[in-house]
Amino acid sequence: MKIQEAMSIYEKLDILSDAAKYDVACTSSGIDRKGDGKHMGNTVAKGICHSFSADGRCISLLKILFTNECVFDCKYCINRCSNDVPRASFTPEEVCTLTMEFYRRNYIEGLFLSSGILHNPVYTMELLYQTLYKLRNECQFQGYIHVKAIPGAPQELIDRTGLLADRMSINLELPTSESLKKLAPHKSRRTILTPMRQIQNRMEQNRQELMVYRQAPRFVPAGQSTQMIIGATPENDFEIVSVAESLYQKFQLKRVFYSAFVQVNEDSELPALPGGPPLLREHRLYQADWLMRFYGFQASELLSAKRPNFNVFLDPKCDWALSHLEQFPVEVTRAPYQTLLRVPGIGVKSAQRIVKARRYGALSFGDLKKMGVVLKRALYFITCGGRMMYPVKIEEDYIMRNLLSVKERLPFDLEHYHQLNLFDDCGVAR
Amino acid sequence: MGEKTIFLCEDSTDGIFTGVYDAWASRLGHGNVKLALKEDMNYELFARYLEVEPDGEKAGKVAASLRRKLGDEDYYHIYCATLSRSREKADYIYRTVAAGLSGGRQGAIMQNLQNPAVCRVFELSRTTGNEAHRYFQFLRFRELESGVLFSEIRPENHILPLIGEHFSDRFPCEHFLVYDRTHRMFLAHEAYKQWVLVVGEEPDWEKAGKVSEKEREIEQLWKGFCRSIAIEERKNLNLQRQFLPMKFREFMTEMR
Numbered sequence: 237m238k239i240q241e242a243m244s245i246y247e248k249l250d251i252l253s254d255a256a257k258y259d260v261a262c263t264s265s266g267i268d269r270k271g272d273g274k275h276m277g278n279t280v281a282k283g284i285c286h287s288f289s290a291d292g293r294c295i296s297l298l299k300i301l302f303t304n305e306c307v308f309d310c311k312y313c314i315n316r317c318s319n320d321v322p323r324a325s326f327t328p329e330e331v332c333t334l335t336m337e338f339y340r341r342n343y344i345e346g347l348f349l350s351s352g353i354l355h356n357p358v359y360t361m362e363l364l365y366q367t368l369y370k371l372r373n374e375c376q377f378q379g380y381i382h383v384k385a386i387p388g389a390p391q392e393l394i395d396r397t398g399l400l401a402d403r404m405s406i407n408l409e410l411p412t413s414e415s416l417k418k419l420a421p422h423k424s425r426r427t428i429l430t431p432m433r434q435i436q437n438r439m440e441q442n443r444q445e446l447m448v449y450r451q452a453p454r455f456v457p458a459g460q461s462t463q464m465i466i467g468a469t470p471e472n473d474f475e476i477v478s479v480a481e482s483l484y485q486k487f488q489l490k491r492v493f494y495s496a497f498v499q500v501n502e503d504s505e506l507p508a509l510p511g512g513p514p515l516l517r518e519h520r521l522y523q524a525d526w527l528m529r530f531y532g533f534q535a536s537e538l539l540s541a542k543r544p545n546f547n548v549f550l551d552p553k554c555d556w557a558l559s560h561l562e563q564f565p566v567e568v569t570r571a572p573y574q575t576l577l578r579v580p581g582i583g584v585k586s587a588q589r590i591v592k593a594r595r596y597g598a599l600s601f602g603d604l605k606k607m608g609v610v611l612k613r614a615l616y617f618i619t620c621g622g623r624m625m626y627p628v629k630i631e632e633d634y635i636m637r638n639l640l641s642v643k644e645r646l647p648f649d650l651e652h653y654h655q656l657n658l659f660d661d662c663g664v665a666r
Numbered sequence: 667m668g669e670k671t672i673f674l675c676e677d678s679t680d681g682i683f684t685g686v687y688d689a690w691a692s693r694l695g696h697g698n699v700k701l702a703l704k705e706d707m708n709y710e711l712f713a714r715y716l717e718v719e720p721d722g723e724k725a726g727k728v729a730a731s732l733r734r735k736l737g738d739e740d741y742y743h744i745y746c747a748t749l750s751r752s753r754e755k756a757d758y759i760y761r762t763v764a765a766g767l768s769g770g771r772q773g774a775i776m777q778n779l780q781n782p783a784v785c786r787v788f789e790l791s792r793t794t795g796n797e798a799h800r801y802f803q804f805l806r807f808r809e810l811e812s813g814v815l816f817s818e819i820r821p822e823n824h825i826l827p828l829i830g831e832h833f834s835d836r837f838p839c840e841h842f843l844v845y846d847r848t849h850r851m852f853l854a855h856e857a858y859k860q861w862v863l864v865v866g867e868e869p870d871w872e873k874a875g876k877v878s879e880k881e882r883e884i885e886q887l888w889k890g891f892c893r894s895i896a897i898e899e900r901k902n903l904n905l906q907r908q909f910l911p912m913k914f915r916e917f918m919t920e921m922r
Contacts, residue, residue, distance in 0.1 A: 249887055254894040271835040273858075278836050284802050285909070287920060289896035292905025299895060337884045340815065340840060341807045342833075343919070498899050512899055592777035603780045606789075647905050 243324055249334065251324040255304040255315050256350055258500075259407075259463070260493040264296040264345035264380040266458030267402055276340060277378030279402065279458075284345050292647065297348035297382060298338055302326055302363055306352030310409070310420040312468050314500040315352045325354065328367040332375050339379055346380030346402070347371065357388030365393060368400040380458075387427040391434050395455070398438060403458040403490070406432050411479045415469035419505060429487075435460050436487050459490035466521060467497040467514040468506060472544035474535070477524050481535040484528065494521045515648050520546040527552055530584050531577045554580045554639055557617055558632055564617045565624060568604065569594050580639075581614030601625050612642045670713040672700045675756050676720045679748040679827075682756045683725035685718045686763055696764045701756035728763075736766045740776045746791035749824040758786040797821055798828035804914045805829070807842060808885075809878040815842035816874050818917045826853045830861040845869050885919050892920040 265283030285294035303325035304315045314321065331349065338344045349367060354360050364383055371377045383401040385394050398404055406428055410416045413425035435456060442455035462483065466476065480492040496513035499506060524546065527533040531553070538552050539545070547555045557564065557580050566579055568590055576587040586608040593599065593607065601620055605611055615625040616635045628634070671694055675685035682701070689699045704717070732741045744762065747755055761783030766775035779785045807815035815837070826846050833842065834855045844853040852864035915921040 246887060246890060250890055250894050253891050257895050257897055271838055273838050276837060276839060280802075280832075284799075286803055287892060287918070288906045288910040289892055290903060290906055291896045291898075291900040292902040292909065293896075293900070294909065295892065295895060298891070334887065337880070338888060340837060341809070341884065341888075341919070342805050342817075343888050496900075498897060515900070589777070589779060593779045596778040597780055599780060603785075606785050607779055647908075648902055 245330055245334070248324045248326055248330065249300070251322055252301045252304055252326060253299060255321075255352075256299045256301045256348070258314070258495065258498065259299060259348070259350055260495045261382065261405060261461055261463060261491065262294055262296045262299055262348060263461075263491065264382075266490055267380075269378065269457075271378060275376035275378055276336070277346075279346070279378075279380045286342065286344055296345045297380065298335055298344045298346070299348040300326070300331070300334075300350075302331065302349060302351035302360070302367065303354050304352045305354050307355065308353050308420070308422040310423065311501065311503045311505050312419055312465060312497065316501070319501065326367075328363070328370045331367050332371050332377075335371060335379075336375050336377060339377070344379075346377075346382070348382045350384040351386065353386065357386045358390060358393070361386045361389035361393050361397065365397045365400070368397060372400045382458075385431050385435065387423060387431055389431070391431070394431055394434060395438055398435060398456045399453050401456060403461060404435055404456045405461045405463070406435075408462045408464045408479075408483070408492075410469055411464050411471045411476050412469070415471065419468065432460065432462070432487055439488075459488075461489055461491040461493065463493035463495055465497050466494050466518055467509065473517070473521065473524075473546050474539040474541065474544040476521060477528070477535040477539060480521075480525060481528055492525060494518050494525070516548065516646070517546070519647060520552060524552045527556075532574055533578075549640060550636075551580075551644060553578075554613065558636055558639075561630055561632060561635075564630060565619045566617060567619050567622070569599055569621060579614055579617045581610035581612070581617070583608070613639065670698055670700060670710070672702055672710065672713050672715050673718050673756075674702055674704045674715060675718045677703050677705065678720065679745060680722060680725040681718065681720040682748045682759060683728040684721045685756055686760050687721075687724040687728050688716070688718050689760060690764075696761075696768070699760075701760045703753055703756055731767075732763065735772055736776075737774050740766065740774050743776050743788060743791040746794045746828065747787045749827065750790040750794045751823045752790050754786075755790055758783045758790070762787045794823040794825060795828070797823050798825040800914055801825060801829050802832055804910070804918055805833075805844065806917060806919045808919070809881045810873060811876045811878050812873070813841065813878065815840055816869075817842070817844045818847060819844060820847045820913075820916060822848065824849055824851075826851055826863060829853070830855070830863075834861045843869070889920050 263283050264279065265281060267279050268281040269279040271278040283296060285296045287295040289295055304321070305323045305325060306315045306317055309316045309318050331347070335347045339346070349364055351360050351364060354363070368381060368383060371381070381401045382403040382405065383397060385397070385404050385406045387406060408428060409420055409423060416423055416425055438455050445452040446454065483489045483492055496515050496518040497509065498513045499509055524538050527538065528535065533556070538556060546552055550558070557578070566575055568576065573587055573591050576582050576590060577584065589607040590599065590604070593603070599620055601611065604620065611625065616628055616630070616638065671692065673685045673689045675681040685701045689701060692699065729741070732744060744759055747759055762775060765778070765781055765784060766772065775784055776788055779788060801819055801821065805817050805819055807817045810816050826844065829844070830853050839857050840855070841857050842855050852867060852869070853861055854864050855861040
């Protein structure tokens with residue numbers, strides 16, 4: 237093993253970005269903050285992706301671990317203490333230099349700082365705080381900062397850190413507490429949910445403070461998020477979306493991220509995934525996540541205990557529509573916004589455009605197409621001015637056949653994927 | 667129907683807005699006028715051609731009344747459309763303005779997407795706006811020996827006016843230059859000052875080639891980071907190309 241002092245910043249960045257790559261959240265969204273006219277940086281609410289790596293994931297933030305030394309031994313993690321991997325730690329100065337120099341060349345939107353547990357959670361959290369303090373107060377950095385809260389760190393320390401960060405997150409790691417017990421023996425559901433609740437309460441308190449005094453310091457203004465690993469443990473999709481739903485409702489999270497399990501360690505507790513990470517499953521979960529956050533769907537509408545997994549062939553919205561054909565066709569010139577949202581092929585933007593445009597006069601199918609409606613999907617479910625686009629039967633088998641012939645655009649190679657593992661990517665036998 | 671009058675405008679926001687003003691003030695009737703851009707025109711038979719001299723005052727009047735009567739959002743869409751590379755934009759803009767300012771209902775018009783001209787202006791604005799956003803994402807600065815940040819881009823639409831605000835708000839303390847190779851223009855920002863557009867000047871290529879001492883090292887760090895952050899098991903170059911099309915990669919540090 238190398239001696240840390242001898243390491244160049246290049247080697248450190250190599251090790252510590254490699255170690256951070258399995259963290260999913262690289263979003264820089266959630267807050268608009270204008271520059272102050274003097275110092276470097278601002279933030280944009282919709283977020284900006286600055287590059288895309290070879291796996292097609294966005295690079296928005298400088299995503300690094302402060303250190304990959306760790307006293308925990310989570311089975312799925314490359315940095316677990318029982319692994320023999322090169323270890324490195326940054327100093328707060330190095331993190332600041334990298335962030336500032338990358339930022340001013342427009343490489344990044346800000347910093348994503350996570351860390352392995354060095355010595356103990358309190359010590360580690362203190363290091364993260366020191367780094368953020370330096371970056372905000374000495375470098376006067378006004379860009380985006382996403383920082384991990386380390387479970388087990390004292391509340392006071394998390395509070396102080398949250399006043400410097402834009403977003404905080406605590407990883408749920410795995411969907412259920414049993415799985416957590418099995419794969420992450422040093423973590424428990426309680427140590428994860430407690431700080432999550434604290435951050436939520438502190439944000440609520442901060443809202444009150446801001447009402448009284450507009451200039452009050454803002455606590456985690458872009459909200460908190462979390463992530464869980466998919467496919468390492470036997471939970472079904474229904475359990476996962478239900479967990480996500482309750483996180484959104486009870487903890488008011490901004491985002492829940494799903495991370496297809498990548499096998500980095502050989503371990504008897506971990507599943508073998510000959511077909512690679514369960515990407516299709518991850519994709520379906522994100523689709524469902526969107527339906528829950530923007531389309532007014534509930535987890536119990538999409539799946540049930542009887543039908544606990546997503547359809548491999550159809551996206552969750554089409555799947556839902558096919559099993560609720562009694563609610564279709566929908567008349568686009570009159571249907572309320574919420575109903576339009578439920579039509580396959582109509583998204584948030586096109587639904588908004590339809591609602592606004594129809595105030596000016598009649599709509600035609602041609603207009604709908606120009607507004608961004610995907611007619612080859614929507615045509616089975618809508619009427620426009622009382623007519624359907626073509627004379628089609630509203631019948632499950634017929635529509636299903638036609639929808640399947642319209643190739644779904646998936647973010648990865650479908651051919652290759654289907655041949656290899658059509659069913660075994662879901663972790664459970666059907 | 668009488669003879670058609672075609673107003674030839676300069677390809678600029680002021681030029682098009684002056685055209686809108688003149689065509690409107692001619693009182694020939696919306697059906698009898700048409701706006702076109704000056705360059706590479708296809709001349710029509712049985713039409714009268716009028717050259718429009720860009721006039722800041724007239725253009726300002728049009729802009730102000732669009733703002734007042736259609737609202738800021740609609741004005742912004744129309745403004746973005748004037749920056750588009752489309753050759754037909756001037757006439758679509760005129761038709762849209764006519765739809766918004768005449769007739770029984772005056773007011774916000776951009777939501778009326780059934781109107782073909784409005785729909786086209788909306789599309790042009792969206793395309794231009796999207797391209798500007800791409801350069802928020804993919805524009806890269808390099809530090810020159812003088813400490814100035816320098817960047818080159820090759821956009822399809824004239825997006826420099828749309829990105830000036832963003833970058834000068836973000837880097838108030840920096841001197842920076844963005845050179846648009848397509849339109850041969852500069853966006854120049856001096857620290858703590860307003861950004862300006864510079865037309866008709868070439869960059870000093872010799873100076874632009876000399877980067878600062880630290881620059882190479884930072885570039886290496888960034889390239890290394892982009893390499894090591896990718897997950898090998900999820901490798902997907904198609905997806906990467908979908909989000910980051912080849913045409914934007916020409917001047918990107920990590921793609922060189």
